[in-house]
Amino acid sequence: MPVQSPFKSDAARDRVLDDYDALLARWPVSYESRFIDTEFGKAHLIASGNPTASPLVLLHGGGGNATMWFHNITALAATFRVYALDIIGDVGRSTGARPAYASGGHVRWLAQVLDGIGLGQTALAGASFGSWLAADFALKHPERVSGLALLAPPLSSRCV
Numbered sequence: 001m002p003v004q005s006p007f008k009s010d011a012a013r014d015r016v017l018d019d020y021d022a023l024l025a026r027w028p029v030s031y032e033s034r035f036i037d038t039e040f041g042k043a044h045l046i047a048s049g050n051p052t053a054s055p056l057v058l059l060h061g062g063g064g065n066a067t068m069w070f071h072n073i074t075a076l077a078a079t080f081r082v083y084a085l086d087i088i089g090d091v092g093r094s095t096g097a098r099p100a101y102a103s104g105g106h107v108r109w110l111a112q113v114l115d116g117i118g119l120g121q122t123a124l125a126g127a128s129f130g131s132w133l134a135a136d137f138a139l140k141h142p143e144r145v146s147g148l149a150l151l152a153p154p155l156s157s158r159c160v
Contacts, residue, residue, distance in 0.1 A: 006091050006098070016065075016091050023067040029077045033093075036116030040105065041096015043113045044086040049077035054146070055122040056080035057114070059130030061152070065092030068127065083117060085110075087130065107137050114144065123147035128154065 024033070029048045036043045046066050056076060060068045066084035069076070076082045088109050089098020099105020110133060114122060123146050126134035131150035138145040 006089055017093070020065060020067055020093065023070055027070070028074045035093075036113050038088070038096070038109050038112040038116070040088050040099060040109050040112075042094060043088060043096075043109065043116070044093035045113070045117070046084045047082065048073055048084075049079075049081045051081055053079065053081045055117075055119050056082050057110075057119070057122050057124050058082060058084040059087060059110075059124065059126035059133050060084070060090070060092075061128030061130055063091065064127075065090060067092075080123070083119075083122075085113060087133065104140075106133050107140050110137050111141065111144070120144065121146050123149070125149040125151070126153075127151040 024031070024046070027046070027048075032047045034045050034047060036045065044066070058066070058069050058076075060066060065086045069082075069084045073082065073084070086092025086094040088094050088096055088106070099109065114120075121144050124134040124137065126132070126149070128151070131153035134148060135150060135153060138148050
């Protein structure tokens with residue numbers, strides 16, 4: 001099955017990723033940009049904070065990417081090892097096919113990303129669609145979630 005891009009054109013992709021790079025150039029704390037292989041494609045993340053601190057995984061809202069956490073990263077990285085993910089199938093640096101919402105694919109994708117990072121258990125924070133993903137993951141893998149923060153979660157459970 002061909003991978004459908006979340007971008008309407010190559011020019012749109014280039015504009016979004018140029019803006020992404022401009023934000024990373026101003027990222028207020030030191031960071032590492034990494035890719036993790038999954039069955040769905042490559043997952044991109046931005047890691048910040050002390051590598052020995054408790055982990056926190058950030059999941060952005062739909063139509064966004066990991067740079068949405070720009071204004072929060074300084075405070076969060078002061079306490080946690082933060083991993084801001086570009087969710088598969090959205091307008092970030094992750095590549096690959098977006099799973100159908102009811103397929104369980106997003107949860108499998110997140111589990112594979114956490115495995116690739118080396119996280120057996122972590123706190124999750126999500127905004128909007130990211131909160132749906134965090135909650136769905138927590139319901140299916142409670143042993144892997146040490147804490148949960150849901151910002152503006154969707155009211156509908158039809159995706160779950």
